[in-house]
Amino acid sequence: MRKLTSAIMTAVVVLMAFTAVLALVLIIGDLIAKGASSIDWAFFTKSPVAPGETGGGVANAIVGTGIVVGMAALIGLPIGIGVGLFLAEYGSGRVGFLVRFIADVLNGTPSIVIGIFAWTWMVKPVGQFSALAGSLALAILMIPMISRTTEEMVRLVPHSLREAALALGYPRWRTSLRVVARTALSGIVTACLVGVARIAGETAPLLFTALGNLNFTTKVTQPMQTLSLQIYVYATGPFEEWHRVAWAAALVLMGLVLILAMVARWVTRQRYGRVR
Amino acid sequence: MTTLPIGPVPARPPSIETPSAEPRWSSLRGVNASDRIYKGVLTALAMTLPLLIIALFAQLFFSALPAIKRFGFSFLWTSTWDPVAEIYGAAPMIFGTLASSLIALLIAVPLALGVAIFLTEFAPGWVRQPVAFLVEMLAAIPSVVYGLWGVFVLIPFLRSYIVPPLKALLGWTPFFQGVFYGNSLLAGGIILAIMIVPYIAAVSREVLLAVPASQREAALGMGATRWEAVWTAVLPYGRAGLIGAIILGLGRALGETMAVTMVIGNRHDISLSALQPAYTMAAAIANEFSEATTATYQSALAEVGFILFVITILVNAFARVLIWRVARGAAVGSKAL
Amino acid sequence: MGASANVRLRLETLRLTALFGRTAAVREVSILFPAHTVTAIIGPSGCGKSTFLRCLNRMHELSEGGWVTGKVLLDEVDIYASDVNPIQLRRRIGMVFQRPTPFPTMSIYDNVAAGLRVNGTRPRKELDESVERALRQSALWDEVKDRLHASALELSGGQQQRLCIARAIAPQPEILLLDEPTASLDPAGTQRIEELCRELKRLYTIVIVTHNLQQAARVSDYTAFFYMGGLVEVGRTSELFTKPKVEQTEQYITGRFG
Numbered sequence: 001m002r003k004l005t006s007a008i009m010t011a012v013v014v015l016m017a018f019t020a021v022l023a024l025v026l027i028i029g030d031l032i033a034k035g036a037s038s039i040d041w042a043f044f045t046k047s048p049v050a051p052g053e054t055g056g057g058v059a060n061a062i063v064g065t066g067i068v069v070g071m072a073a074l075i076g077l078p079i080g081i082g083v084g085l086f087l088a089e090y091g092s093g094r095v096g097f098l099v100r101f102i103a104d105v106l107n108g109t110p111s112i113v114i115g116i117f118a119w120t121w122m123v124k125p126v127g128q129f130s131a132l133a134g135s136l137a138l139a140i141l142m143i144p145m146i147s148r149t150t151e152e153m154v155r156l157v158p159h160s161l162r163e164a165a166l167a168l169g170y171p172r173w174r175t176s177l178r179v180v181a182r183t184a185l186s187g188i189v190t191a192c193l194v195g196v197a198r199i200a201g202e203t204a205p206l207l208f209t210a211l212g213n214l215n216f217t218t219k220v221t222q223p224m225q226t227l228s229l230q231i232y233v234y235a236t237g238p239f240e241e242w243h244r245v246a247w248a249a250a251l252v253l254m255g256l257v258l259i260l261a262m263v264a265r266w267v268t269r270q271r272y273g274r275v276r
Numbered sequence: 277m278t279t280l281p282i283g284p285v286p287a288r289p290p291s292i293e294t295p296s297a298e299p300r301w302s303s304l305r306g307v308n309a310s311d312r313i314y315k316g317v318l319t320a321l322a323m324t325l326p327l328l329i330i331a332l333f334a335q336l337f338f339s340a341l342p343a344i345k346r347f348g349f350s351f352l353w354t355s356t357w358d359p360v361a362e363i364y365g366a367a368p369m370i371f372g373t374l375a376s377s378l379i380a381l382l383i384a385v386p387l388a389l390g391v392a393i394f395l396t397e398f399a400p401g402w403v404r405q406p407v408a409f410l411v412e413m414l415a416a417i418p419s420v421v422y423g424l425w426g427v428f429v430l431i432p433f434l435r436s437y438i439v440p441p442l443k444a445l446l447g448w449t450p451f452f453q454g455v456f457y458g459n460s461l462l463a464g465g466i467i468l469a470i471m472i473v474p475y476i477a478a479v480s481r482e483v484l485l486a487v488p489a490s491q492r493e494a495a496l497g498m499g500a501t502r503w504e505a506v507w508t509a510v511l512p513y514g515r516a517g518l519i520g521a522i523i524l525g526l527g528r529a530l531g532e533t534m535a536v537t538m539v540i541g542n543r544h545d546i547s548l549s550a551l552q553p554a555y556t557m558a559a560a561i562a563n564e565f566s567e568a569t570t571a572t573y574q575s576a577l578a579e580v581g582f583i584l585f586v587i588t589i590l591v592n593a594f595a596r597v598l599i600w601r602v603a604r605g606a607a608v609g610s611k612a613l
Numbered sequence: 614m615g616a617s618a619n620v621r622l623r624l625e626t627l628r629l630t631a632l633f634g635r636t637a638a639v640r641e642v643s644i645l646f647p648a649h650t651v652t653a654i655i656g657p658s659g660c661g662k663s664t665f666l667r668c669l670n671r672m673h674e675l676s677e678g679g680w681v682t683g684k685v686l687l688d689e690v691d692i693y694a695s696d697v698n699p700i701q702l703r704r705r706i707g708m709v710f711q712r713p714t715p716f717p718t719m720s721i722y723d724n725v726a727a728g729l730r731v732n733g734t735r736p737r738k739e740l741d742e743s744v745e746r747a748l749r750q751s752a753l754w755d756e757v758k759d760r761l762h763a764s765a766l767e768l769s770g771g772q773q774q775r776l777c778i779a780r781a782i783a784p785q786p787e788i789l790l791l792d793e794p795t796a797s798l799d800p801a802g803t804q805r806i807e808e809l810c811r812e813l814k815r816l817y818t819i820v821i822v823t824h825n826l827q828q829a830a831r832v833s834d835y836t837a838f839f840y841m842g843g844l845v846e847v848g849r850t851s852e853l854f855t856k857p858k859v860e861q862t863e864q865y866i867t868g869r870f871g
Contacts, residue, residue: 002501083325116339167703
């Protein structure tokens, strides 16, 4: 009897895992099935056409994603890494505990709330939606995320390495940077790539900051389109053509995210075999 | 306390390389300013986090203040949402948020725990890496892509294959009443479930890995089957952490926006039937914020944001405390993208 | 203390007590380390040998809750005086740890040069000379001279430990602290390091912590026996091992406990 229960429960557990994996396979499969046929060179180089017409592409969205995410990374990565280094080097006291706790709590905050915050500070005062505002929102999203993953990576460096440097007469800042952070570099790079991949897919905080733009633009003080925004607008729109584009854009976005995630894993695998 | 007995020692011939008597180094005195600067810079950067959370809180509160003053606590249980008459009540949104999250948890928790247990206890070595990777990839899919899939794949599937049998079986309960048009609480709940499975699974897995092997081995040593060892020894030990993982997933579900707003129907309505359209706080803000023309409208939405913010902070803080008990300090869940 | 005029005292501790929070790990130890000698510190596990060693270059205070009372005099200067900069101090004292810890992201050359660079030595020629000298002194030069810019991780365990020794002596520190340096090495590697000790004492004053009594006998001029945080006996190695003055010492050396 016990054996039977155990066998059944084991089977149940395997079934659960299988179902979860199945969901992923289905979604990615659908993306490819419905989106791949629409992807051609024009898709990457053209901007959207007027509603109802066929053709056109997502060039404006791809470039827009690059700009908005790029600017966000420019602000978010240095600050995030800095906080991560702080937590790893000086974070064992009360201040460190508090900062760590807040980072974890912020990591669970809905991104739309951060969108409201960015709107209030960057859109409302000037009465203008802009890519800058969107970047700010994404940067705020990034900082707590990068902080914790950077800290985790730096903590993996063995304590003995720090001691060896300090015993040589390295000042603490140089130990922290030149020895510890340098050793953890590939891990930190991974953390950054993962963070960038995550915010590249964000939509909610951009809804009323970057807003979206059907035209091609690179002006950061203007509304800008991103892949995520484009997918949202087109998926919820009335035109069949829009739906087709939405699938293709989703495939492109997913491809981007996957590539970043893969590179991140590959970077870690390369180096971490060696660290003692 | 003995000291070194120094007897006569033969004088050593000085070699060229013997250091001379005066120290060749700069004096031992002096302060390292650079260390202080480094610590100062990093501390300043670290302070952005507490500042951020205070700023967020304060900002939302002040934006919400006009609405709070005007509607008071009735905001929480009024169902009317009328921008024309300027009467706002968040009850449908709060209900929808809680209901959709509940449905999501009911579906996601068994799935996620199953995945976590499978990966830590039952999976053979060669299966572990790929499956873990695939589950992590689930977390990498952007919300809007889930929404897209939900609208064009999930909802038609529900309509054709799931809802008719559900109605046939359970149509007499209040939960499956009414006509199913597609966009519904049920669709919202299901899509949320798929989205939070990787988070709960990742955190649960780390919790289970933190359970000492001795627990498992003790049970096995007493003749338990593998499943029994898990059920009686491992799970109870990690119970606090697992509950923390589930609550973390709840926190995620509460704040999910895009996928939900694309499939849930966006209607200010409270209904027990999962087949009816509904609304969540996050979805409402996403939908209506850019169109909020009057100050009161904006303030009402800001208040919704404020309530959402406070709820998610409390839920997340609680979850972290529970997890911290089991896996101290680790950035748990950070691998889930 | 009856010092002979010919022996220069390099390092001396006066009633040194090392604590972790409220617990004393080392109690009131006073010891002299004459210049150009090797002093071995022996004792059973947990007797405070390593903690004591780490007090000599102010590494102990980097541990959680670590602090000291008493004095440590380097050339008559108390290194725990309030105006002494521990970082400057550590550049005068070299330390080698139990496990080899080469910096994994640096080449062999850069590892050895690390201590020099942190001191501000810049000219390439000077660095080259110092690196070569340090590698020759640690008997590693011949094995690595053709691959100075290879990663330090390519060396074997014994070679890495010699690399760490080279790294420690490159800045010419005068005092060398070795904390069980052969604990993770095979017998061949151990032998090389012991030879090194005997040669290096011409240039440096060496304090070596070891749990291996035979090693202490082979390598050191003086030996100090620690037990439960206190210094039990110290004396010339030959005398301590054949005619120890304290009974506890004799019991430890003959293996009655430990």
